[in-house]
Amino acid sequence: MKKLLLASTLAVVLSQTLFAKEEVIAPEQSRFESLSKLTKVIGTVEKYYVDDIKLQEIVDKSLKGLMQELDAHSSYLDKKASKEMNVQTQGEFGGLGITVGMRDGALTVISPIDDTPAFKAGIKPLDIILKIDETSSINMTLDEAVNLMRGKPKTNIVLTIVRKGETKPLEVKIQRDIIKIQSVFAKTIEKEDLLYLRVASFDANVTEDLEKIINENKDKKGFILDLRNNPGGLLSQAIGVVDLFVDKGIIVSQKGRNAEDEEKFEASSSNTRTKLPLVVLVNEGSASASEIVSGSLQDHKRAIVVGEKTFGKGSVQAVLPIDNERTENIKLTIAKYYLPSGRTIQAVGVTPDVIASAGKVTQAEDNAFKIKEADLKKHLESELEKVSDVKKEAKTLENETKKVINSEDVLEDNQLNTSIAILKSLIIMNK
Template identity: 70%
Template sequence: MKKFLLASSIALIFSQAAFSQEQKEELPKSRFESLTKLTQVIGTVEKYYVDDLKLQEIVNKAIKGLMEELDAHSTFLDKKSTKEMSIQTNGEFGGLGITVGMRDGALTVISPIDGTPADKAGVKAEDIILKIDNKSTLNMTLEEAVGLMRGKPKTKIDLTVVRKGENKPLKITIVRDIIKIDSVFAKTINKNLLYLRVTSFDKNVASGLTKALNEHKNTKGIILDLRNNPGGLLTQAIGTVDLFVNSGVIVSQKGRDATDEEKYYAKSSTTLTDAPMVVLVNGGSASASEIVSGALQDHKRAVLVGEKTFGKGSVQAVLPIVKDRSENIKLTIAKYYLPSGRTIQAKGITPDVIAYPGKTVSGKDNEFQIKEADLKKHLKGELDKVSKVTKKTKDDKKTKDDKKTKDDKKVITKEDIAKDNQLNSAINILKSLIIMNK
C-alpha cells in the first residue's frame, strides 16, 4: 500500500506546485479531489489487478482511454505509433492505401487512394470494416486497426466489410505494398479543357498543380477532381486555393477561445489562372479537400458538382508528452471555418449541382462509383462470390491492363466520360460557364 499512497501524494504535490498560493485558494477544491481520485485508481489497479501491470502500462492505458473519449480524431501516440506516423508523413510505407476513421463506433473507410492495393482490390468509400484477417474490429481503436493493416510489402491481408447495397459482408483479399502516392494527375478533355485530379494533399500538391497549369496556360476551363480525396496538409490546401483566388480569406481556424482566430489569405502574386472552374466532390472528400472546395465555392470561383462531402473540419496538433518526443498526443485544438464563416465539421460541403455516380445514358458500368456519406461522428460540445474480388482470371488481367493503358494516357476519352456521370455533368456545366464567360 506504500506505493499507492506515495503515488497519490506525489500527484497531489505536483498538481499543487503548479499554482501560486493565491491561485490555490481560488481554485475549486474539486480540482484537487479529481486529481487525487485519478491517482487512487491508478494505484489500486497497480496493486490489485489480476495481471501484473507496470505503472507505465497503466498510465499509457489511462492516457489512451482519455484521448478516445474526447473525439474521433484525438489519440495517444506511443513510441510505435509515433514512428509509424513519421514513416507515413515521409510518403512511403508498407500498407493498403486507404484512409479510415471511426463513425458511430465503427471502423469506416473514408476513401481508398487511387492506384493503391486497396483501390485495385475494390475497397470503396464508406465500407465498414468488420474484421481485419480474423480479428474483429469491435472496440478496436483506430491506431490498433491501422497498425494491423500496415505490414511488410507483398504480404496478404483479408478485410471483411459491410457495404451499402450488399446483402452479405464482403471478404476482400489485399496484398500489401509500398505506398507511394502520386498526388496530382493532369489530362486534357477535347484538347481545350484541363482535368486535374488530386488524390491527397501531400507536400507536392501545390507545386504539381502549378506545373500542370503552366503547361496548359491556354486552357479554356478546368475540372478539379477531389473525389475520394481524404485530405492532408493545410498548407497545401491553402496553396491550392491560392492558385485560383487572388484575394480574401481562404480559411480560418478557431480554438476554445473564440477570440483566438487565425486567418489565411489569398495573394494575387501566386494566382495563375482565372479560367472557369468546376470542382468534383463526394462523400470521400474530406478535410483539406473540403477546405479547397468550400473556399472556391464561397469565393464563387468554381461550381461544385457531385455529392455532399465527409464533414471533417477539425484541427489536430501533435503535442509531445516526453522530452525526447518519442511519445505524443494528437489533440483536437480547433475547427476550420470557410470564408463565409460557415463550419465544415459534421456538416460537410453541399455541391451547387447534385450529380450521382454511375454511367451516362450511353455508358457502361461506372469504374468510379462512390456512395454518399451519412452523418459522420462529430465533436459534441460473407462474400457473395469470392471470385469477384480475389480471383485473378485472364479477363481480370485484361481489364486491369486496359485500365492501366487508359490511365497512362494524357487524355480523357469519350469512353471515360460515358462511364462517369459526375464527370460528364461537370464537363457540360464547364462548357456552359465558358460560353457565359465570353
C-alpha cells in the same frame, strides 16, 4: 450606532474577501482532488489487477483511453505509433492504401488512395469495417486499426465490411504492398481545350505541383479539379491551392476553445495563377483539406462543385510531443475549420452545387434498328479493318502515356461527364 454600522460593513467586506479567496482556491483544490483520484486508481490497478501489469503500461492505456474519449481524431502515439506516423508522412509505407476514421462509433473508410491495393480491391468511401482478419473492430481505436492493417508487402489480409445497399457483410481479400502516393497529375480531355487536374492527397508539394501544371497549360480554356476520395492532408496546401484560383478574401478560418484564438487565412493576388472557369469534383470520400478547398471555392463563387456530399471532417489536429526526444506524442483536436461564409464543415460536409451520382453515363439504346455502313453487304471490309487497327494502336498508346482522357473514359464516369458539360457552359458564358 456608527460604530455598529462600521463593524457590520467591515464584516461584509471581510466575508466577501474570504469568499473570493475560496473561489480562487476551490478550482485548485478540485484539480488536486482529481489528480489524486487518478493516481489512486492507477495505484489500485497496479496493486490488485489479476495480471502483473507494469506502471508504464497502465499509464499508456490510461492515455489511450483519455484521447479516445475526447473525439474520434485525437489519439496517443506511443513510440511505435510515432515512428509509423513519421514513415507515412514520407509518402511510402507498407499497407493497403486506405484512410479510415470513426463515424458514429464505427470504423469507417474515408477513402481508398488511388491505385493502391484497397482501391483495386473495390473498397469504397463509407464502407464500415467490422473485422480485420478475425479481429472485431468494436471498441478498437484508430491507431489499433491502422496497425493491424499495415504489414509486410505481399502478405494478405481480409476485411469484413458493411456497405450501403448490400444485404449482408462482404469479405474483401487484399494483398498488402508498398504504398507510394502520387498526389498530383494532369490529363488533357480529348478533343477539348480542357485540363483535368487530379489531387489524391494534400502532401507538402501539392501547391507547387499544381502551379507548375497550370503555368504549362495556359492555352487551355478551363479546368476540372478532381478531389474525389481525397482524405485531406496539410492545411497549408489546401490554402495554397485555393490561393492559385482566388485573388482576395478569406480562404478559411479556424477557431479554438476561445473566441480570441480565431485565425484567418486570406488569399493574395500575387499567388493567383488563373482566372479560367473551374469545376471541382467531390464525393463522400472527400474530407478535411478537400472540403476546405471545395467549400472555399464554392463560397467565393469561383467554381461549380459537382458530385456527392463530402465526408464532413472539419476539425484541426496538432501533433504535440510529450517527451523531450519527441518519441511519444499526442494528436489533439485544437480547433475547427470554418469556410469564408462562416459555415462549418464538421459533421456537415460540403453539398455540391450540382449533385451527380457515380457510375457510367446512362445512354438511350436507340441504335438497335439503325443501319450503318458496316451492316451492308460488300462494305469496304479492308478499310474498316485498317481503321480498327489504327484505333487500337491509338488506344494502346494512350493507355501507355495516360495523358489523355478519351470519350470512352468519360462515358465510364458520369460525374466527370457532368463536369465537362458544366465547364463548357461556363466557358461559353465567359466569352
